[in-house]
Amino acid sequence: MNEPFWIWQQPNWPHFTWQAEQLAPLLRACVHAQGRLLGMLDAVGGDAEVQSSLDAMLQNIITSSAIEGEQLNVGSVRSSLARRLGLNEDGRTTPRSEGLAELLIDATQKCQSSLDLPRLLNWHRWLFPVDESLAARPLRIGELRGKEPMQVVSGRLDRPTVHFEAPPRDGLDQQLMDFLAWFESSRNDAVLDPLLRAGIAHFWFVTLHPFDDGNGRLTRAITDMALAQSEQQAIRFYAMSASILDDRAGYYRVLEVSQKGGRDITAWLHWFLSTLLKSLEQALARIDRVLAKARFWQTHRGQALSAEQIKVLNRLLDGGERGFGDGISAAQYQTVAKVSKATATRHLSDLLEKSCIVRLPGGGRSTRYQIVTD
DSSP: OOEEEEEEEETTTTOOOOOOHHHHHHHHHHHHHHHHHHHHHHOOOOOHHHHHHHHHHHHHHHHHHTTOOOOOOOOHHHHHHHHHHHHHOOOOOOHHHHHHHHHHHHHHHHHTTTOOHHHHHHHHHSSSSGGGGGGTTTOTTTTTSSSSEEEEEEEOSSSSEEEEOOSSSSSSHHHHHHHHHHHHHHGGGGGSOHHHHHHHHHHHHHOOOOOSOOHHHHHHHHHHHHHHHHHHHHOOOOOOHHHHTTTTTHHHHHHHHHHSSBBBHHHHHHHHHHHHHHHHHHHHHHHHHHHHHHHHHHTTSSSSHHHHHHHHHHHHHHHTTTTTOEEEEEHHHHHHHTOOOOHHHHHHHOOOOOEEEEEEEEGGGEEEEOOOOO
């Protein structure tokens, strides 16, 4: 008899094992970062909290689809999310953006409700709204895949390389019900760490691959749900899908390796926790900027500033790729504010006098200015 090749062919599947001592340092770091992030929620508050949540959820949807090679209309997805979060933002939506927004909102803001089969099938329908783009594409929407083998292959047609093969269709219904039953009961497992539970849920569901298409995106939605349950916090401030996209090759590589061989998934859980930690650290840095921005405007609330000055200051406070990390020059101020050279010079001098900005070392045309934050 042939030796089991895929993990789902192993005896006692799906009773996973892992080396707890190897994961302990990463797990502690994730719990610490998660606690710091949750502790910041009280300090953010108000419109800034909702806006930060919108940005994180938008990033999650866009990058989760990008992992699968799909490029979404960012404006449409943002409009769909904003409406559900109670923000008044104009913009066109599409059936696609509406479905994706509804899915993520349902998975996170209703994370305490049970995930059963009807709910999962409804998620799949939201992933694939009926429109003209799917008219010529045979796809079982809102139902499990057919009897055809579910494989990921590459290479020549006569000598293909099989990177992944899901369990056969026969028995899939029961395996999926077993997963859903575990996902519900494990919420109250005092022994299983909630973050490890999220990693196990991710691996288990993606291994089942129960649908014709959309398995990866549903897997990451289930992961978001598990993380929201672990935090007991529906508001999302980080996007794990974005960190997965940053290491998409590593993501598929560790999944492939972990699918072959025994039931020990330490390597997968190590990668999962490392990626989660990266997401949390990025969120901490982003929330730090939000709080710094709030403190800045609190400090300068009584000063008369022009609309152009406020625009540039907010750009500097927001940071990121468009935030002029090395400071802003008079020429750049002129471009961003859309003012004349003389006006830019006058505005910068005024901001210096009001201690909104500071002049960085250097002189002449190379003179640059940076925001003053505590």
